[in-house]
Amino acid sequence: MPYFHEVVAQHPKMLRHRSDLSFSRDGAPGPIADKWRRNGVVLLREVLSPEMLAGCRQVFEQFIETEIKKNGDAQAAGNDSVPTFDEGPRPEWENGETIHGSWHVPWIIRHGGQSPTSTVLSGLITSWAWPVIEEICQSKDIVVMLGLCLGRHNIDQPLLVGAHQDATAVNPEVPLSIWIPLQEVAPLRDSGLGFVVPSPDHVLPAEPNNDVGSSYFMDQLGKMWIPHYQAGDLTIHSKFSPHFTTGYGTMADRYSLEIRLWARDDAFLKYYDPSIRIGRLNGFPVITETKCSPGVRAHGFVASTAVLAMQTINTMPAPQEIRESEAPSPQGIMATLRDAARRLVPGANR
Numbered sequence: 001m002p003y004f005h006e007v008v009a010q011h012p013k014m015l016r017h018r019s020d021l022s023f024s025r026d027g028a029p030g031p032i033a034d035k036w037r038r039n040g041v042v043l044l045r046e047v048l049s050p051e052m053l054a055g056c057r058q059v060f061e062q063f064i065e066t067e068i069k070k071n072g073d074a075q076a077a078g079n080d081s082v083p084t085f086d087e088g089p090r091p092e093w094e095n096g097e098t099i100h101g102s103w104h105v106p107w108i109i110r111h112g113g114q115s116p117t118s119t120v121l122s123g124l125i126t127s128w129a130w131p132v133i134e135e136i137c138q139s140k141d142i143v144v145m146l147g148l149c150l151g152r153h154n155i156d157q158p159l160l161v162g163a164h165q166d167a168t169a170v171n172p173e174v175p176l177s178i179w180i181p182l183q184e185v186a187p188l189r190d191s192g193l194g195f196v197v198p199s200p201d202h203v204l205p206a207e208p209n210n211d212v213g214s215s216y217f218m219d220q221l222g223k224m225w226i227p228h229y230q231a232g233d234l235t236i237h238s239k240f241s242p243h244f245t246t247g248y249g250t251m252a253d254r255y256s257l258e259i260r261l262w263a264r265d266d267a268f269l270k271y272y273d274p275s276i277r278i279g280r281l282n283g284f285p286v287i288t289e290t291k292c293s294p295g296v297r298a299h300g301f302v303a304s305t306a307v308l309a310m311q312t313i314n315t316m317p318a319p320q321e322i323r324e325s326e327a328p329s330p331q332g333i334m335a336t337l338r339d340a341a342r343r344l345v346p347g348a349n350r
Contacts, residue, residue: 001214004159005248007221008187014194014224015187018043021197021225025128029135036136040199040241043227043234047129048120048180050231056116057182060255063111064153068093068102086110087297101153106257107274107301109151117151118305120180120257122312125278125285129234136176136236139263141288142278145271146298148174148260156191156254159247161218162211163196167203167239169210171260173268178236178259185229187246191254193235194226196242204242212242274298276306284313 008014022043023032036042067089086107093102106117121144124130134140148171166177185192204212226246227235237243262268264277274296277289287306292299 001160014226029132032132033135041195041237044129046232047127048123048232053182057255059111059114060116086300101155103152106149107298122309137263140280141264143264144261144276146274150258154191154254156250156252158249163242163244164210168206180234180257182255184231187226190252192246196220196223197225199241274302
């Protein structure tokens with residue numbers, strides 16, 4: 001079985017720019033969503049602020065250094081920034097990271113009172129990409145399933161070729177994942193994601209480790225695409241999209257978030273604890289509901305994320321459809337958000 005960096009060296013076409021799958025803020029949500037449905041993945045450019053992401057990466061890195069004891073060398077330390085209600089790092093990381101890094105549910109990744117996931121979600125909800133997400137989901141009533149989200153610290157190692165689908169490796173029901181690196185991810189230097197395009201519309205046979213196998217990978221070389229992510233870019237891929245982590249052996253550190261969401265649907269209720277629900281009020285995206293039951297130790301994270309998102313929303317300009325009419329006053333919007341915030345008390349929504 002060949003190593004990934006060997007295959008890339010022999011097939012540099014994998015690294016080509018795909019203008020047909022890459023979009024910026026001037027793209028209309030409908031055509032972008034159609035591209036996603038036909039191909040299984042789209043790249044959205046300049047969605048988030050690089051400066052904001054740099055701060056998020058620093059917080060994530062400090063969390064790893066102080067709480068996960070990177071490489072087993074750091075001294076154990078209590079994280080005073082973790083809310084009382086929220087759990088800390090899980091036992092699997094008590095001896096430090098693996099050679100590949102570590103991965104964590106979003107509510108434990110905190111340092112100095114800051115949460116990268118809270119900051120990124122607030123930016124995403126108020127970004128030009130949110131109407132695209134609504135179009136893909138065909139709904140303006142979206143639920144972020146926080147228990148299916150992850151933050152990853154990846155240390156670039158030489159990897160053997162392979163690929164997987166989220167339908168088998170993550171969850172068979174949730175239709176999409178949003179992959180957000182907290183930094184530039186340059187092929188041949190940084191571990192990133194690559195995709196088989198177009199995607200099949202079904203689950204592929206998989207090995208016990210959920211990989212679709214090296215034979216499939218080698219058969220699809222002409223369909224491979226490895227994007228170059230600038231800080232602020234993200235990809236949205238479907239549960240059927242065969243994709244893979246790139247590994248060149250550079251030992252470079254990469255920090256990223258995986259966000260899983262979809263239109264509010266009773267079929268997904270089992271994934272809504274914890275969760276944040278986003279709708280629209282007078283054209284503005286707003287947090288309409290949170291859920292975190294007493295047994296899920298993420299109450300502080302859920303509440304602070306919702307409040308931060310609402311504060312960010314209050315700085316948004318009026319949506320286009322109401323600019324020429326009488327837009328609601330900031331005081332009116334905040335009154336509604338404050339009313340919603342009263343329902344964000346930990347444990348209030350169960």
